[in-house]
Amino acid sequence: MNNIEIKLKDLVKDLFAGEKIDVLIGYENGSLPLRSRPCFVHSAGEVDRLVWNSYCTNNLAVYLPRIFQRQEHKKEETPPPRVGIIAKGCDARSVVGLLKENQVIKENIIVIGMPCSGMIDPAKVEAALDGAGPYSCQGEVDGSLEVTTSSGEKKRLKREEVTAEACLECSHPLAEGADLQIEGEPKEACDERYEKIREFEAKSTEERWQSFVKEISKCIRCYACRQACPNCYCKICFVDQTKPRWIGASDELSNVMIYHIGRIFHQAGRCVECDACVHACPMDIDLRLFTQKLVKDVKELFDYVPGLSVEELPPLWTFKQDDSQSFITEP
């Protein structure tokens, strides 16, 4: 057990002991190698389930809106719980966004900031192992990950090469503004970002379209991207709405495209680049290629970075007189 994990458990135990929280959202060991998974701890006695390692990829903020949502279907409403949440930089930015959008009750949440050093992307590991998940993992040795494949072969994967893209490009690894911080050495912030986006922008219209077609063609409309996204808390998502039905239900490509265009556009000015959608996608769609474009444009056009301040209005809720309008057609 690592040092951070010990500190974390002590802190959470204190929170329960002090009756500060009713539930803590954290990570526990998963059933598969390289997987830690979200867990809900309800008492000090359960705290030892908690882990903190390089596999805590999930964005836990996704659970907050539903925890705080009014339970209209229940006969008796219980008062909203007091929630502790373990937060990497990205989770914390999501919490800020959710606070801004009234999805989290400020008085009822304690954010525990973690010194995140970047998470391992299971998909990258899988890709390095020719598409199959590892059979077992022997842990990290000298900056490399040691894994065994289903055929019994042992492989060493460079940590850097299997670190999630979002983490490599993370601009705020520290959960700034968290209520409590677990001390440690977070990863360094990355300033050189959007390189892939710029590369993509430089391609021809046709090439970009082909890439878009290729990526979206993989989609099976399972909505894992939506369900994993902390911002996708709508009670009824626009794709599921009828009267009017925004999108046909079939997997006809244009329908699928509009689902993704719509969902990603709904993240404009809200996306914190956690890549929860990317990690959730069973078909390995490169959603980051599209979500990040909007993040970049929002920064460039409106000088806005989501998730950093509760007070600042989301960019699409407001405007400035001198906003760019170079896109306007002049006859």
Added chain:
Amino acid sequence: MHKKAMVIGGGIAGIQAALDLGEMGVETYLVEKGPSVGGRMAQLDKTFPTNDCAMCILSPKLVEVGSHPYVTIVSNAEVLSLEGSPCNFRVKVLKKPRYVDEDKCTGCGICMSKCPIKIPDPYNKGLSQTKCIRIPFPQAVPAIPIMDKETCRYHLTGKCRVCEKFCEVKAIDFEQKEQVLELEVGSVILACGSQEFNASLKNEYGYKLFPNVVTSIEFERILSASGPTSGHVVRPSDGKEPKRIAILQCVGSRETQAGNEHCSAICCMQAAKDAIITQEHLPEVQTAIFYMDVRAYGKGFDRFVDMAKEQHKTRFICGRIASVESNPHTDTLLIQYITQEGIINREEFDLLVLSVGLEPSESSMDAARRLVVFMDTRGFLETNTFRPVNTTRPGVFSCGSISGPKDIPESVMEASGAASAAAALLGELQSKEIRFEYPQELDIRGIPPRVGVFICRCGINIASTVDVPQVVEYVSRLPGVKHAQELLFACAQDSQKIIKAAIEEKGLNRIVVSACTPRTHEPMFQKTLKESGVNPYLFEFANIREQCSWVHQKEPEKATEKAKDLTRNSIVKVVFAEPLYKETLDVKKEALIIGGGLAGMTAALDLAEQNFQVHLVEKEKELGGNLRHVHTTLKGEESAPILKALDEEVNKNPRIKLYMNARIREISGYIGNFKTVLDPPLSEIEHGVVIIASGGEEYQPKEYLYGEDDRVVTQRELEDMLNGSDKSKLSSLATVVMIQCVGSRDDERTYCSRVCCSNAIKNAIKLKELNPRPAVYVLFRDIRTYGLKESFYRSAREKGIIFIRYDKEEKPDVHKNSNGLAVDVRDKILNKTLAINPDLLVLSAGIIPNPENKLLSQFLKVPLDPDGFFLEAHVKLRPVDFATDGVFVCGLAHYPKDIGETIAQARAAAGRAATVLSKDTIEAEGKVSYIREERCNGCGACVEVCVYNAIELDTEKRIATINEALCKGCGACAATCLASAIDLKGFRNEQILEALEAI
């Protein structure tokens, strides 16, 4: 008699007055001498200082006044006489012949297109041509042509009658005669406006001699997208884009040789606007404005001028043009001018724009004479500072530039003020009840759509391009369509009968009319539906004239296809339409007025006179506010008796409840239903409107040794001295220096305090009158005695008061030396620094906003401008309103202003408030937003984007709720809501998506 009034003059002031009167339930005749209402504003391209498109903001008002149930427009008419007394006037109105029957004409315009005679277009100042029979301009109201008898071929030769031949409704009437109408009204408002100075009288500038010399109003037409050059800025001589433009200010203003003594008040800003707009059209253009003083005295004006200078490369040259020569080969102008330093320069320009001033018009003066109201020596209506909207004849009020040059918002304010005064006079009379009886509305629940489609031929306007029978045939096969037919003129009265009959016979429950633009005729068809028991929102309009037949005249087949598509689209939309009902809400007929200064008291009295209960809150222990420190007006009127009278009237008025030493603790609610907690008495009052009259304060100077040396005082202190007992101190003075713009127009407060120049001049003159001996210096940046105040500037100079201009960068230096106080100032004309040793230094300290504005703005959810004054809904046309309904502003809370302006604005606020209070209920828009609760996440995006504060979050249910009474139906909330939990009735997502699918 019931409440009736007449407004004479259909410019923006008259329109506003008529609309306000109408909204107050006063039946109003709007008499306009021309063929259409709209006035000069209809000719403007943009409006300063926001560069709003003039027609964009005016045309909805034109439509509104044209269709208001309480307003009757009498166009092409003038008033002959006014007899009787207030509440009981008889007016004779001469209605001149149009040669077109207004009742029959549908405004289709075919006569205009067929008329063979071309004449210079007065709308475009003769810069382009129109026809002898013409609709004056596209947005004209009424949209009925007028025939120019002088040039009509039939009238001249007895042959032609082409227009008559083509007119399918037989509306042409060559025999039409003059008609005298006799009308009874209770009060009258004069709003006949002014006219532009005739630039030909200043022949040294070459107007009418050289092709490239134009007046500012002609230039306005050149800039306008709807003007003679479609907005291409070109010079008249060769149609080429000018590279160098000179704009000369004060043509016919501020000079008495050929022009007028007064300042025309609007030209400086108009010039800055034209410079900016021109540069937007032609990025390379270089504009130079030759001025005497930059009179940017209004809200946002100085910032606007700075923008012209800094962002639009406009040169402001303080100096006069001495002569203009035109190169006979190139028509380029060689202009010789003298700068303020006395240097003579010569420079070439491609175009010279003469900023022509405003002066009393012949027709205004005629009207004044016929109504027997007095004019001043210049020909403007005579008014008293304390009664700015009253004329000398009881029951006759005035607004707009008939009483002196002024810009649009001031005209509009006066209009609302005059309307308030006119309505107050009629206070005891009953409103005429206008009630329409409609049959019981059809319940369409569970009934499948049965659509009736009517395709208009519009004479030949549509039918000559679009194959109307083909469209009828096509749409009759579409699902849901149970009836389709063509009509010669869908808007004609007999067509309404046909539509009603079809509704009845075929049980139609939704109607589509394919005809002209819905922007004018939609209400009429909706009325027809109502009369047939069909909800008026089960109606769609397809525009196959303006947006089809007229723009695709050479492609009849494609135009027909388009007409089918447009009609089909409307059918789909109407199939998915739902009946809508306007929410009504009760109005608590009481007003809360915040601030007991001049503005608050004036507004309170106006409302009380109209029988409304008023709650007047004053934070001090006595009423009067700043007026306590203003002893006389510029004209010399004493204010103390007025204040005393006001105070008494307010105190004894049974309908005014005073709360002294009181503060606002809390305000909640919305139009018609506000709740406010005052402290004291810490009780809640209910009211329907709020008027903010919270005033402003004099700036406390930190500069020029103020507070450190007793010889340094503010203008207010000087005024107290001049009107106090210790005048003797003043009589011994030898040298007095006044410094202008103290605390104004600097980096901290960029705005002009508007009144300080007049105040300084007033006090300087008073000093001189008291004792002519002392030398009085006024150190100024620009003297801003706008409008009729200019004469006092002149008289000050005549009295020997010395005016010295200084720059913002070179402010006067004030220090103490052995001689006492010393003021060093750089005189640009003499090009040297003057050292003056005054024994009194008077600082013209600016006006700063009330520091409590911020709190009030939060209470009422209304915005402040960057300077801390309240920001009205629209700087031009809604100068006392806010986007939030039911809240109004007046006086210094809005911006620095003088007594007359404050009173006018206070009365305007009262008038606007009365339009709310005079109704028992307020009717919301029909097409408003609504929440689908099951989808709403309560994120609050809608709350932020709604400028009308119509949406709130229900903290209990954690969803948004819409106050339909406040919703204006813009739909920004619906487009912003990611969950589509808000939708806009009449433009529901479903309707739009279905329409898209049908494209």
Added chain:
Amino acid sequence: MNKTVDNWEPKIVAFLCNWCSYAGADLAGVSRLQYPPNLRVIRVPCSGRINPLYIVKALQQGVDGVLVSGCHPGDCHYISGNLVARRKFALLKNFLAYLGIEPERVQFSWVSASEGSRFAALIEKVVDEVKELGPAKKLVKKGL
């Protein structure tokens, strides 16, 4: 590119705000300015009403171009509806282009009530540019 398609005329849907652009289109008509007949107008109260999804849906329905026009900044009948919309439009325009939809297919402009000629010129330009591109294929629903 696709100029060879015979007799093909693009269909362009235009969302026009009621108070400025629709009035500008009316003025073009009153002034008898001629422009290509490819436009199908959907009137909305304000450009602020336009949900970005409408534009995407229009493309899916197979229109060859989408034009959105509102009041110039400052002219908005609803004070700032067009300014709120402007941010959405800026992002959407970039985003669709980024995905490989020809930028000329989706255009935004401001037309005031007095700009009949600007409206006509705008339509001329948009129709020309869309014609140049040929019929829309991307994002278009199959089997319509």
Added chain:
Amino acid sequence: MLQGLIKKEDLKKLIASVKKEGTFYGLIRGSEGLSLSELGPDDEVTLDYSNFKMPPKRQFFPFSEVICTYEDESMTDLPLSEEKAVIFGVRPCDALSLLYLDKIFIDEKFTDPYYRSRRDNSLIISLACREPLKTCFCTSVGASPAGKKGADILAFEVKDSLLFEACSEKGTRFMENYPAIFKKPGKADIKARDEEVSAAEKRVQTIDLSGITEKLQGCFDSPLWEEISQRCLGCGVCTYTCPTCHCFGLYDEKVELKGRRIRVQDSCMFPSFTLEASGHNPRTSNEERMRQRIMHKFRYTVENFEDIFCVGCGRCISNCPVNMDIRETLAEVIK
């Protein structure tokens, strides 16, 4: 039992032959990873894989399909598929899943003609499993790495060859059609195969599911479901990648007078699955939906079809974004 040996490189010949009559589907590894695709003789068939992402149900029960069109008052059914297809490389667990789907779609009373025509026109060649994954548990639910159920032919990798073994009449006829391609396997080949099979079987992790149906019958209202479902995000990954999930919805798309009816796969994990036209939703919570999925697979299908509708392929485990592990869920139920 007809057996035949074919060199791996000779698969191309088989493909070329089959192509004359129909389509040959197999696995290829492209730039986008592994997929079941239509193959030509020049395509490199991949044998080196554990399993592929989307289950073979998609071949017969596509995500969405138009089933009829209508105009005005008349309705037209879509023609049935007549494409003959050979599907090669399906794992035995997935092959078994097709038998379960048949129980749903090919019923005496209600047969789905579209599904049926595709099934009738296809031949399934399973490929026995050599390297079970960490997520596999086929042997606990009646399948196995070399199970024959659902396959027409079962193929085994034996060194540089493939050993084909017909498991149905259809399979036998197929192999008899290509006598030139198949050779008779030797004893060594059979032995090698048997060794591989037993090694693979041993590597499959097992869970004890005895009594699961009975347990489920008694725990509808258990608080267990809330606990289990807490982490679940409510996406459709598990159901859409499940080889036996088969729920669908019908949708109409219309343009003016014309329209079409589309059948689209649906997921019981979505709230909209049970949303009624009135707006009422009998299953509002994640826990109810999770319960339904488990109940359906391990109780209702047993009650109705006498089979657990799970083949232990592990897709729902490996693809779940939050590592919901059905094995753990079932273990919880049993506990």
